[in-house]
Amino acid sequence: MELVVPPGFDVPGCLVREGFLVAADVTAHQGVRVTTLERTAFDCVLHLPRLEAVTALDQFLRAGVRREALAARGRALSRAGEARRLREVLRLADRGAASPPES
Numbered sequence: 861m862e863l864v865v866p867p868g869f870d871v872p873g874c875l876v877r878e879g880f881l882v883a884a885d886v887t888a889h890q891g892v893r894v895t896t897l898e899r900t901a902f903d904c905v906l907h908l909p910r911l912e913a914v915t916a917l918d919q920f921l922r923a924g925v926r927r928e929a930l931a932a933r934g935r936a937l938s939r940a941g942e943a944r945r946l947r948e949v950l951r952l953a954d955r956g957a958a959s960p961p962e963s
Contacts, residue, residue: 877903877907881895881899884896885898885899886899897920897923897924897925898920898925898926898929898930898933900920901916901917901920901925901930902930902933902946904916904917904920905917905930905945905946905949905950906942906945906946910945910948910949911963913945913949914949914952914953914963915957915960915963917949917950917953918953918954918955918957918962918963919957921953921954921955922955922957922958927950927953927955930946930950931946931947931950933946934946934947934950
């Protein structure tokens with residue numbers, strides 16, 4: 861399991877990435893605080909291997925994540941490599957792909 865956690869936070873048995881979450885990126889599911897679909901899609905695009913990122917983004921788009929919202933997040937990225945990767949994965953993603961082989 862991989863988690864984004866506040867700096868200095870550790871979860872035994874999980875791969876953690878330190879990061880800051882704004883309140884709008886957090887929601888609750890069955891009483892558990894989790895990141896929103898949009899934030900989770902954004903993190904997947906930046907951290908998964910490219911093919912997996914495209915496949916995951918296809919499904920996030922099918923679930924209602926808006927491509928334009930992710931593109932707006934990309935414009936706020938300070939690292940050129942991350943912004944380039946986001947643009948590339950957004951270009952390759954297809955909301956119509958119903959399964960990973962279709963990606």
